[in-house]
Amino acid sequence: MILLVVLGLLLSVSYPAVDAFYSVWRADSAVSTVAAKRRDAVFLDSALRKAVEVLKRDDGAYDALSEFWAKPIVLETPVGELSVQIVDLDRYLNLNLVGRNPLVTAAFERLLLLLEVDYELLDRLLMWSGVRKPSGQPRTAFPVKGRPLDSVYELLYFWNETADLYGGNKGGITYPGLLELTTVHSDGKINLNTAPYWILRSLDDELDDALARQIIEERERSPFKSLQEVLRVPGVSADLLYRISKLVKFRSRYFKITLKLKRGEFQTVLEAVYDRATDKVLEKAIY
Template sequence: MIILVVLGFFLVLSGVISEEFLTVRQTEVMVRRFYLKQQAYHEAVSALKFLTLYFKEDDPSYDTLNDRWAYPLEFPVPEGEIRVRIEDEERYLNLNLVRTEAGFKLIERLFREIRVTSLSPELLRVWVGGAGFWDRTYPPKRAPLDSLEELLFLGMSREDFYGKAEGLTFYPGLSMLTTVWSNGRVNLNTAPPEVIMALSPRIDRALAEKLVEYRRTHPLKKIEDVILIEGFNFEILHDLRPWATVKSENFRVTIEVRVGEVEGELKTVVRRTGSGFKVLYWRFS
């Protein structure tokens, strides 16, 4: 009997010790992960500061997909690595242009080209403060879009937002072609065909793809250079002048960091300045 009591005591004691050991171990893991997350954050911030050199050395008179900033960057850090991607915002069409009559025509052409049906450009125009009829039960925002995700709030389908396939044809979603961060002009050196087509009713897909092919080896150093491309004329140039550019001002920077078993991601939008860049948006997760 005494032996059973002693054995039971030791079993209970070992259970308590095991539980305490697990608690201590879990605490150690939590502390380590917190430390590594902090380290990942500081590595991401350091990488962002390093990118200042990219913009200082870059020729600001025109920007292309062959520039140094346009290529992914990877480099090691203690216990891990960093991956950096940079995209210019001026390659996209700014949806806030929809508020004006002239800008509305651009957005309408883009919606039509990629077959957006779940949200009308007319409703979007009213949402950001333009003229038109509002048929929702809640009031319109009547202010510029702060993020593209507002389109989902307005009822846009995920297919129209992220992209969809119809038969053998893939239609990119608005999240792949639009922005709220650009200066309103589209960089002809970096824009995808669908965005180029939206800038003029005279530009069809064949012409847009000719421009994309031409700029691979002949970067446009001024808007007037489009006349050098077969099929482009002065009427198209006239259409492009209010909306097009050959340089970019705002950039979307994504920095992915892995330190040990912990990963972190810094998403930011920066505006190029004479001395480097200014941060417009910042989120670390």
């Protein structure tokens, strides 16, 4: 039933609002790419409002990967194929809290160790984000920003090890990159129901491979709604739960919404970051 509601909301995107645009587009095959992008933007803006409405309707006590919003959706619409993907950002480590929040800093250090990334990256991050003043000549290709990051892609400005950022194979093991495990939008707490394997491993030294997989298996069976419920995972002790209690949560606040409209070879993408607590779209880009 919930899925039907979601589909209904997305399918109810304001076609009349873009009908005039697309009537012209169909009549004029020589329409420019710029004009087509503008028309798609009208449609995608309407679709974004519907996606936000879906998240606002989800008022449960927890967020998990089994929920309807976490499932990618592809819809055939009168104006093309629309794909919708929503990812909560509370599953990742916040780069702007490294050096400012001791728990996040410790987790990030563990993540670097797990991914076999040189700790020099941490030093450069602290300088770039303004936590630490540069000493001597910074080893970066760009002037040090000295302020919090606006995007995780700012890592590219001071770190050129591609495998560390985008992932790769080290010693026969495939590792993800930091760009897919970090964010600049979160309160610092990690949603235990949605956190990737490597983020789970970074929460505590005791959280080894076996325990991280146990947590993933248990949350797939039944998402966690409280700290007490995490104790049902074999191997999770009261001591471990106490240590991570101030670093984890079960409901997310920030979401990245990606909408793609495709007609043949032509595609327009809208990416937005939505803060459910304040009901505001913090970022939006169309390309």
